Amino acid sequence: MSVNSIPRSWKSPKRAFFLSPPEIVAPNLLGSILGHQTPTALLAGRIVEVEAYLGPHITTTPDPAAHSFRGPTPRNAVMFGPPAHAYVYFIYGMHYCVNVTCEPEGMAGCILIRALEPILGRDQMAANRNLPATTSDFNLTSGPGRLCQALAITRPQHNGLDLLAPESPLRLFQDDFSQAPHEVTPRIGIRHAADLPLRFSLAGHPCVSRSPARPSGSTPKNEF
DNA sequence: GCAGTGATTTGCT
DNA sequence: GCAAATCACTGCG
Incomplete structure (x- = not known):
């Protein structure tokens, strides 16, 4: 049997790392690793694309695209809880998407993980996606619904889990990965606040979900 | 380009 | 209580 174990070089980030606003945490999450320890395999991928969603306490830049915009509900309760927890939601009748909460409890900052580069358990990921093992990394984990299916x-099972707890099956890690320059572009697939530059991706990485549409007349670097 | 799919929320009685 | 609108997506044509 081939059960991968967590490499010794992978460390959990500090909780304090997640106390900052999502537009600050999000770019620093690029290059981190999301790992799911299932009963039979460790499935892990490197984060290459994220989007920040602002909590309703931010009145200077309202974010009506955020699930937290109208305040706490049963669905979004985890967003208003402590930082570095998983907010998993179901959308369009068939897809799950996973977010990382940030900011102190009550403030509902959130970061959607949009794309991964597969690192461990790639064959199992392909099986989870009902795709042949020969499929591309892009097909496997590029897109928020795809990566949740790949990592199961x-x-x-996973909404509300603490991503920094050693006993949690779903965890975040950092290693000595040297981060490539990142791009900042508008978010994808939303109706409201579609112009805010809150999408962060590793420039040119093949697993980024689609070619970033840059706001016209501006450079795509660090311009929040 | 657009259909599929169902949880969730909102806005009415 | 019930109906309708909404939805941070994916895969197929």
């Missing part, structure tokens, strides 16, 4: 992340 669901709301019933």
Whole structure:
């Protein structure tokens, strides 16, 4: 049997890292590793694309695209909880998406993980996606719904988990990965506040979900 | 380009 | 209580 174990070089980030606003945490999450320890395999991928969603306490830049915009509900309760927890939601009747909460409890900052580069358990990821092992990394984990299917992340099993707890099956790690320059562009697939530059991706990485549409007349670097 | 799919929320009685 | 609108997506044409 081939059960991968967590490499010794992978360290959990500090909780304090997640106390900052999502537009600050999000770019620093690029290059980190999301790992899911299933009963039979460790599935892990490097984060290459994220989006920040601002909590409703931010009145200078309202974010009506955020699930937290209208305040706490049963669905989004985890967003208003402590930082570095998983907020998993179900959308369009068939897809799960996974977010990382940030900011102190009550403030509902959130970061959507949009794309990964597969690192461990790639064959199992392909099986989870009902794709041949020969499929590309892009097909496997490029897109928020795809990566949840590949890593077998669901709301019933993973919503609300602490991503820094050693006993949690779903965890975040950092290693000595040297981060490539990142791009900052508008978020994808939303109706409201579609112009805010809150999408962060590793420039030119093949697993980034799509070619970033840059706001016209501006450079795509660090311009929040 | 657009159909599929169902949880969630909102806005009415 | 119930109906309708909404939705941070994916895969197929």
